Amino acid sequence: MSAQLNQDYEIAAIVGRGRFGAVFRCSSRISGETFAVKSIDKTLLTDPFDSDLASREAKLHRLAAAGNPLAVQIHADYEDDASIHLVLDLCTGPDLFDRIADESAPISEPEAAMVIGDLMEAIAACHRRGVVHRDVKPENVVFDAEGRIRLVDFGSAGWIGEDGGEGMKGLVGTPYYVAPEVVRGEEYGEKVDVWSAGVVMYIMLGGVPPFHGETAAEIFEAVRRGNLRFPSRVFHKVSPAAKDLLRRMICKDVSRRFSAEQVLRHPWIKSRGGTSSVDD
Structure with a gap:
C-alpha cells in the first residue's frame, strides 16, 4: 500500500476482488468516515491497452462523477511503484x-x-x-x-x-x-x-x-x-x-x-x- 494512502486512511478488510486487484474497506484518519479503496496491481497490467486504461481511470472517473449523484464518487487517488489506489464511496448494498x-x-x-x-x-x-x-x-x-x-x-x-x-x-x-x-x-x-x-x-x-x-x-x-x-x-x-x-x-x-x-x-x-x- 502507498505510504501516503496509509497515512491518510486506515485500511481494513477486503470487500471485493477484480481482474487487476482488490477493493478494501477503509476509513479516513481525520474524519473517521468510511470509504472503499480500489487497489490496482500494476504487475497484472501486462497488456499496454489495460495499462493505459488503468492510468486514465481516476481522471475519467472524476469527469464522469462530477455533479452526477447516480455515479459512485471518487474522493482521492494515489500511485506508487506497485499499485494505483482509488478512494471511492463505499456501496454496501446488493448489485x-x-x-x-x-x-x-x-x-x-x-x-x-x-x-x-x-x-x-x-x-x-x-x-x-x-x-x-x-x-x-x-x-x-x-x-x-x-x-x-x-x-x-x-x-x-x-x-x-x-x-x-x-x-x-x-x-x-x-x-x-x-x-x-x-x-x-x-x-x-x-x-x-x-x-x-x-x-x-x-x-x-x-x-x-x-x-x-x-x-x-x-x-x-x-x-x-x-x-x-x-x-x-x-x-x-x-x-x-x-x-x-x-x-x-x-x-x-x-x-x-x-x-x-x-x-x-x-x-x-x-x-x-x-x-x-x-x-x-
Missing part, C-alpha cells in the same frame, strides 16, 4: 445482478423502469462530459442505502470529447452486453452504453440475455448478428411500450439506435413502466 438472480421476486415493469431510468440518467451525465463507461452490466449497478442505483467501476471507461467527436476502438466490455460495432472492431462512440443498458433491461424483464452462446466467441457472433427476439414464453406479459424501447436501444444500426437522452424521453421511462402510448 443488480443479485436482484435479477433472486427468482423468488421477479422484476416488475415499474421497478425495471425506475432502475433503467436512473441508470440512463447516470449514463447521460457521463456522456455529456465526454466519458463512455464501456462496461455497463448488472454487476456494475449497485444499490445504495436508500435503494437508489449507483453506477460503479470506470476501469474500462473511454473518452470521446464533450462534443462526441472522438471515436474509440478496442474490444472492451463483457460478452453478453457488448455492442456489435465493438465486436466488429470498428470505431465507436457513446451509444455502446445504450446498447449495454438495453441488454440489462431485456434481462430484467425476460430473465435471459438476448444473445446466447456456449463460449465468448459464440456470444460475440450472436451479438454481431444482432437478431433481437422476444420469446413469448418469457415476454408474453411485457408491454408493447417496453418492447418498443428495447428495439430502439438494442438496435444494430447505430444511426437509428437511441441516445441516452432519447431513452429518457421515451414514454415507458417517463411513465415509469405504466400504461402509456408509444410515439413512432
Whole structure:
C-alpha cells in the first residue's frame, strides 16, 4: 500500500476482488468516515491497452462523477511503484445482478423502469462530459442505502470529447452486453452504453440475455448478428411500450439506435413502466 494512502486512511478488510486487484474497506484518519479503496496491481497490467486504461481511470472517473449523484464518487487517488489506489464511496448494498438472480421476486415493469431510468440518467451525465463507461452490466449497478442505483467501476471507461467527436476502438466490455460495432472492431462512440443498458433491461424483464452462446466467441457472433427476439414464453406479459424501447436501444444500426437522452424521453421511462402510448 502507498505510504501516503496509509497515512491518510486506515485500511481494513477486503470487500471485493477484480481482474487487476482488490477493493478494501477503509476509513479516513481525520474524519473517521468510511470509504472503499480500489487497489490496482500494476504487475497484472501486462497488456499496454489495460495499462493505459488503468492510468486514465481516476481522471475519467472524476469527469464522469462530477455533479452526477447516480455515479459512485471518487474522493482521492494515489500511485506508487506497485499499485494505483482509488478512494471511492463505499456501496454496501446488493448489485443488480443479485436482484435479477433472486427468482423468488421477479422484476416488475415499474421497478425495471425506475432502475433503467436512473441508470440512463447516470449514463447521460457521463456522456455529456465526454466519458463512455464501456462496461455497463448488472454487476456494475449497485444499490445504495436508500435503494437508489449507483453506477460503479470506470476501469474500462473511454473518452470521446464533450462534443462526441472522438471515436474509440478496442474490444472492451463483457460478452453478453457488448455492442456489435465493438465486436466488429470498428470505431465507436457513446451509444455502446445504450446498447449495454438495453441488454440489462431485456434481462430484467425476460430473465435471459438476448444473445446466447456456449463460449465468448459464440456470444460475440450472436451479438454481431444482432437478431433481437422476444420469446413469448418469457415476454408474453411485457408491454408493447417496453418492447418498443428495447428495439430502439438494442438496435444494430447505430444511426437509428437511441441516445441516452432519447431513452429518457421515451414514454415507458417517463411513465415509469405504466400504461402509456408509444410515439413512432
